[in-house]
Amino acid sequence: MKGLQIMRRSGPLCLNSKISAPPPTGHRLATPSTKPPTAYAPSRNYRPAVRPLQCSSKTDSHSQSWQAPDMAALDGQDPRILRIASTIRVIPDFPKPGIMFQDITTLLLDHKAFKDTIDLFVERYSGKGISVVAGIEARGFIFGPPIALAIGAKFVPMRKPKKLPGPVISEEYSLEYGTDVMEMHVGAVEAGERVLVIDDLIATGGTLSAAIKLLERIGAHVVECACVIELPELKGKERLGDKPLFVLISSN
Ligand SMILES: O=P(O)(O)OC[C@H]1O[C@H](OP(=O)(O)OP(=O)(O)O)[C@H](O)[C@@H]1O
Ligand SMILES: Nc1ncnc2[nH]cnc12
DSSP, X not given: OOSOOOSSOOXXXXXXXXXXXXXXXXXXXXXXXXXXXXXXXXXXXXXXXXXXXXXXXXXXXXXXXXXXXXXXGGTTOOHHHHHHHHHOEEEETOSSXXXXXXXXXXXXXXXXXXXXXXXXXXXXXXXXXXXXXXXETTTHHHHHHHHHXXXXXXXXXXXXXXXXXXXXXXXXXXXXXXXXXXXXXXXXXXXXXXXXXXXXXXXXXXXXHHHHHHHHHTTOEEEEEXXXXXXXXXXXXXXXXXOOXXXXXXXO
């Protein structure tokens, strides 16, 4: 069985076009500590998705040919990405048989890897005129707020139904089996605002595409979607159409 299965749902490429714009006002986080990583066994099924601040695509020879971990073979790749990849744990058969669950909680235990993750996003999005970081429940709530603080944007939660207390706008979307709904508070984002959408992982792309639709319905401009992990075999990028996607790690 392949190692990459989704937990649920059943999704050009890359996307990472350069982000145009703006007045440089980005904040940077402090220098990372030098404490060694935690003792989790490194995952061997990850490859860095992009070079920081650069774009990858399906035709990117680097992403086609990358093989695991040998610093000499990094060929310019940011070593922070390898470290981040090594902290992500894969749990087979969770939450049900056949699913290889990509567990980012072990990344959070390694404060340097966590900080490097945030830094990589902050380096990319600082000074791009982004006023909103929209985080998708639940794991987008972990990565989104520190990025928002560092780039000087507001954080807006995109939640599952009936969690937000005020008036909401909703977007139904399809999953591998059935449908789900995403909600956002009315007035949290205004027409014309430049938004970064953050989640931990893209699988089929159903969740991110719902977030994009919701934000575009109110006239916001989604500058880019960003995730720590992509499961490329599930073709989530295709579901995003031409909306840019930036990911740190592709799991093969
Ligand atoms: O690309 P997709 O196929 O839409 O899947 C990706 C989504 O699945 C996971 O969330 P999940 O639905 O498990 O919710 P949770 O974070 O609240 O557990 C993940 O955190 C993404 O939000
Ligand atoms: N394999 C997976 N691991 C973690 N989160 C997911 N969301 C969808 N598929 C997933």
